[in-house]
Amino acid sequence: xxxxTTTIRVYRKTQETLRELAHGSGLSIQEVVxxxxxxxxxxxxxxxxxxxxxxxxxxxxxxxxAQAELAEWDVTLNDGLExx
Numbered sequence: 112x113x114x115x116t117t118t119i120r121v122y123r124k125t126q127e128t129l130r131e132l133a134h135g136s137g138l139s140i141q142e143v144v145x146x147x148x149x150x151x152x153x154x155x156x157x158x159x160x161x162x163x164x165x166x167x168x169x170x171x172x173x174x175x176x177a178q179a180e181l182a183e184w185d186v187t188l189n190d191g192l193e194x195x
Contacts, residue, residue: 116141 121129133140168174 129140129143132143136143138146167177
């Protein structure tokens with residue numbers, strides 16, 4: 112069963128770029144859009160993560176608490192399991 116689709120409006124230049132990317136990659140325009148959107152979604156996630164770490168680091172008390180918690184978790188690395 113095919114997935115449902117819809118139509119979106121884009122500028123002509125965007126459509127031309129999509130065609131060029133699709134032609135050059137051997138993908139369909141839909142696949143190019145899906146891959147580009149996924150890359151953008153991931154970039155947004157990591158940008159937000161970077162901002163959250165920057166805010167955490169800017170707060171000395173919170174940063175110290177986070178570092179202390181990480182140190183507590185570090186002992187689990189030495190859980191007695193043999194290396195394979």
